Amino acid sequence: MKTAEDKLGLFIERCKKEGLKITPQRVAVYEILLRSENHPTVEEIYEEVKKKYPFVSLATVYRTVETLEQMGLAKKVCYWGSSARYDANTDDHHHLICVSCGAIRDIYMEDQISIPEELEGFRTEGYSVNIYGLCPECRGKTQPTA
């Protein structure tokens, strides 16, 4: 597993190679995404970036996460709730999701599922497992006896 520094370096290399400019905002968005544990929304990334670059615009954050997605460096994850969340973890992993507050945590499972390459005419490319439950905080709050 690469470190955040490694990934930032690779990102900068790829930007150079592809003719994308390396702007402070762009780096900041990716860095926040890499260091965050909780799959932030665009709004949350925006708030973080603002701490360092107070004049950043929300539109820039939207544009940057889309760029990252197209480069394959981040994934959009969308469950209930209204806003999309982003995940810069490119390792094989799955998600543990709180049905109460929407928190998402990465998990790594030993259990591998064997998916046929072809399924009902589909050519398969991969899979993801979402496990639903109540996170520690919400267990305490809403289901004291559960």
Add this chain to the structure above:
Amino acid sequence: MKTAEDKLGLFIERCKKEGLKITPQRVAVYEILLRSENHPTVEEIYEEVKKKYPFVSLATVYRTVETLEQMGLAKKVCYWGSSARYDANTDDHHHLICVSCGAIRDIYMEDQISIPEELEGFRTEGYSVNIYGLCPECRGKTQPTA
């Protein structure tokens, strides 16, 4: 596995029991959802209902799918793209999703994953597996040699 007729009957029973009125629009929405194979969007359900009830409103469809969700008779599924899709299949099943056009198909797997009741402090309630790939139509269109 119950038939669509069975489910419609149970739905009507439950509505009576819970004091919900049985309106033609409401029944039509659920019926379309039950008979559809492809997890329609609200817009798509709306277009179908309009064939029978031309004056139906989009807002009514939104309200009805929300009611169905609260009754546990339908689930909202959300992947990429902007609009939510609905699924009235309440059996244990997973989803096969086309990464190109967004089509979703139900699949039933023998392979069961064993999920511990407690995982990283979460009390788990269930899981779902999403398998990504290219559907037959999109295989032909976009990846002729794949």
Add this chain to the structure above:
DNA sequence: ATACCTGCAAAGGCTTTGCGGTTCG
């Protein structure tokens, strides 16, 4: 008769886009 429901239209929230000025290479 009365609650519940519908249709309409307006409002709301998230996301995208057009534009002029700015910055990176």
Add this chain to the structure above:
DNA sequence: CGAACCGCAAAGCCTTTGCAGGTAT
């Protein structure tokens, strides 16, 4: 210098909501 990018504001979806009239029980 030129292409790419940013910030701002406006526009664009999708979805929700308020209200007045209609409908099921």
